[in-house]
Structures are given as structure tokens and as C-alpha cells.
Amino acid sequence: MTPFTPITSVAVPVLRDNVDTDAIIPSREMRTTGRTGLADGLFAPWRYTNADARTPNPDFALNDPRAAAARILLGGANFGCGSSREHAVWALAEYGIGCVIAESFAPIFYANCLRNGVLALAMPRAAIEQATWQQLEVDLAQQTVSGPDIDYLFTIDPEARTMLLEGLDAIDLTLKQARQIAGWIKADADARPWVYLEQAR
């Protein structure tokens, strides 16, 4: 994973509560089993007046001329709720979004962001409204969101911060404990034999 470096970008508002992953990337836009080719379908139901013809909806924030090359997205409460589809984050990242700032996040979406190098950070509603369409700098090392009218210090789980900043691969990191995990499983197989099944048929 690429280490997270400070992002300077206009902050594009999609200030609705409960933005679900079906809206971020509808099932019908997930056309291959891979992780790519999804940016075009990002927010398809809202971004296009006709999704099949890809006719842009001028009222949707990402189609606003100010949003060109935007890397920061603003959302409301419970952002990313619904389906666990990681395609929502893959679509955002492929489109160029590196940071989503919302009032709160649904848990699976939050974890998916972290595993893909996208910073999901929570900020109070008032600060988010203030940040709308502003040029922001998001600095993870300093844990700051700054702009013309905003200077916000955010908190983040220390492990999430380290993983993003260093671009760590979670599997590689965990496998450093492989011996300990194997030892635990060996002991557990004695304690809870029903967990451990015969080889697949």
C-alpha cells in the first residue's frame, strides 16, 4: 500500500446522512470480479441523470466544475452504511478520493478504507459544513485538517494511523505473529476440538 501523504484539495460535499454503499457503487456497476474499472460507476445513481448513457447530473457535487481533480469528499452521519462491498472504497480510490471526512462512518466501510490507504476521518457536523468547497489540507502525521476557515485536530486509532502513514500491508504485519497464532491454534484445537474440521470434501 502507498504511504499516506498530506492531501491538499477542494472538499466536495455530499452532505447527506446514511449515504449507503449501494449509492456509492450500485451492484449493477460491479461488472467484474476485480478491483478496478469502478471509478466510472462511482455514485452512478446520483452522478448521472441516465446511468446507462452516463449523462452527467449537473446538480451532483462531483460534476461541479469546482470538484475537478478533487481528492477530499465530505459526508454526513453513518457514511458508507449498508452492503460490505469493498468496491465502494475501490471506486472512490480509483476516482482519486484519498480522504473522506464525515460526521460518522459505518464500521465495515471504515475498515475497508483503512485497508486501501483511504483516510476516513470523523469531524463534527458544524466543521464539515464549514469545510464545504474549501481548499483543505489533511495531514495525518499532524492529525490536522486546515483551511481558510478551519483548523481541526482529529483523533485516530494509533494503529490505523501507523498503517496508513507507513503504507503497511496488514497481512504482512500480522504474519509477524505467525508463530504465536499457530501456537494458539494448536492449544485451541485441544480445548475446542469441534472448531477444527476435517479437510474439505
Next chain:
Amino acid sequence: MTPSHPRNIFSRIWDAHVIHMVPHGAELVAIDRVFLHERTGAAALKSLAARGRKPIDPARVFAVMDHIVDTNIGRSDATLMPGGQAFITETRDAARMAGITLFDVNDADQGIVHVISPELGIVLPGLTLVAPDSHTCTQGAFGALCWGIGSSEAEHAMATGVLRMERPRTMRVEFTGVAASGVTAKDMIMALIAGHGAGGGAGHVVEFAGEAVRAMDMEARMTLCNMATEFSAMTGIIAPDHKTFAYLAGRRYAPASFADPYWASLTTDEGASFDREILIDAATLAPMVSWGTSPEHAIAIDGAVPHGPQRAHDYIGLAPGTALEGVPIDAAFIGSCTNSRLSDLRRAAQLLKGKRIAPSIRKALVVPGSSAVKRAAEAEGLDRIFIEAGFEWRMSGCSLCFYAGGEGFPEGSRVISSTNRNFEGRQGQGIRTHIASPETVVASALAGAIADPRKVEVLA
């Protein structure tokens, strides 16, 4: 633990699975089971293989075809969804390569992941089970810690046997009292979300408890836990009891007996503390129907649409003050991991028996949750009741819980649906979804408009 430190079932299971605590970081939590499906599983398996890795214990990894598989009788790998076949064939190939157990398209055990996992005894009390599917919380009904994850996390769990987790907070939702006739587990979970918001459970594991939960059979408990994700909770869980053990005993992957004292230890002690507690009197609840575009937009069926976000009113086409009962519908759907089990179909069929759905209904589907449910329903003649009433009887799968680009509802339909999500466009662009219990779906299909199941006369 001494009795002075009462514990809840979540902390019992969690603590028993923490292998390692990273200083100032995550806890490595052992994962006992991984379940994949063709929609998100192929990505995880392919990515695992691309890095030259294999599941550390393939015998504890399962996969099933449920999400985009066709539900028409006589199906094959071909799907109505454009490009869908690749999801099936690639999942099959990747599953074979990884050596995991696959329940294939026309396998006798095929079905929706959260329906077949308990049927086969794959989920057990005290286990951790993850799947790249948000409704994995359904399986918490068995006193296991089961939650939805992304594809990368599924890959992580297969490769390492653990997940890196932050310990969640705990919440208890207690349903006291006795639910009235016609009020189901679906109505109870919808009432919770309507009352406390679609984000109300964020950061928490929710234990469902109380008299009304104890009274439920296992299938109703699954319905209750199913929508914990619509509450934004990490998951839901119900402490196991004699019903849980009786359901699971002797199933293919389950122990023959649950006599070992370990099983009885999976409880929440009297006096155990929770970060948050919610009390709901089940006796006060009525059948619930969603009116808007979030599961929190739901009201009792005899209520009127409240003031909500303008967008939701515009999409659904109902102004504040409109009575929900009597709103004409165009289509009806019974199925999904929420409400597609044998008991759901029995209750629906009981209301439907000897009647015909309204001629204005343009599409009405019953999609059993698993191939086993389908066979059991047919053995009881439920399929005849549905077909004679005007429903289509399908093969099992997730079907039109979501629109994947293949089969859809007629353009502009208003659908009464036993599913879990009424998001904008969830069942197709412009399709307006009202989620409700299977009973309410039947009552509405009969009336051609949203209708109260308590008013339907049951014919002998």
C-alpha cells in the same frame, strides 16, 4: 471469573479469541470460520492466490453461490446479470485452487450464506465467523460472534487465521413483554432502528435479550439479528439456550451433542454491564413498514408518513401526513437472508391460502432462502399455495433483494418486500421499496396496496 465480575457473552467470546494485543494498537482476534460468496469472495480468493498465499486452514473456509446466481428453475452458470457468469466460474476455480468447501450452483446444500450456515451447523455458539457480507450478523442468533467484513479483511482472515480488531463497545437491547399476534421479529428490529436511528448501534456489539427474544424460535432470532447491520452495529448476538442447541445438534458440521459444560458457560451473567442499554416493550409494537429510503424511515403500519429528509419524500413519492395503509403497490417480494426460511414461508402461506393476489400486482416472487428450505416447503405444499395465489416460486438465492443489472421489477414499481434495505435504487433505479414482514407483504399483495396483516382472515 468470580461471581463479583459478571460478564456478558460478547466479552466471554471475544476474550477467549484474543491471541495477541499489539501495544497501542489492535487486538489479534482468532477467526474460527470464514464464509465467502461469489459476489465478493472471488476477489478475496484471487487476491490471496495472486500473492502466492493459501488459507491457513481451508477446512474452516466455505463458499457458496447465492448473490447473482439465477433463480429460475433449471438454472445453470449463465446469469441474467450481464457478466455474472464470470463471478460464478471464477469463484468456483478459485475455491478449488484454495481447497475450500464450495456449495455450488446446483448443490443440494446451496442457499443464501446466512441460511445455509446454520442449516449445516457451520456456525456454532462461541465461534467467531466472518464473511464479506454485511448480513453475517444474522448468525449471531446462535450465540456466536459473526460479523461482516470487506474482501481484503476476508483475505486477511484466510491468510492469517486472525483479524486485527479494535475492541467494540457493548449494548444490550432488551425486548420485554410478549409481542402481539401479527408482530414479528422483523417488526421488532425495524422498530429499534426507527426509534434509535440507522447509525444508532455504531461502534457496538448488540446483545438482544428479554422475554420476547427468549420466546422466539431460532429462525425469528436470525431475522432479529439480521438487521443489526442496518443499525450500524458491528453485529448482534443472542445468548444460546436449549433451542439453540436443539437446532444445531447433529447437523453436518456441528457436534452430535452439546452436553459438554463449555456450552452452558456461553451466557450473560446477571448484573453484567454494557456500555449502553435500550429497553423496548414488545407488547406495544405493531407491524412496521418503511416509508422512505433508509431503514430508519419506518413506522407502524397504521401510522402516517412523518416529516423526513425531502430527498426521501421525493424519491418514494409520499408526502408527510400520507397514511401508509392503502398506498397502492405494483410488486411483492418474499425472500432474502432476513425472511426466507421455512417458518417465514409457512406464516406467509397461511395468510395466502385459498386467495389470489390483486390483479394490479405486476410481479410477485417467493425465493426460498436455501435449496433445503425449498424442498421442505414443497414437501408441505407451500409452493402450491404461493403459485395458486399468483406468486412465482423460484430457486434459492439472494434474488431481487438488490438489482444487479439482470432481472428487475417493472419500471417505476412500488414494491412491498421482506428484505432489509429500502435504499434509493437498491431494487433497481427508480424502484420504490417498502420493507416489512412476510405477513405484511402477503396482506399487501392481496390488497394491491400496503395492508395490515392483522386484518387478513385466515381461511381453513
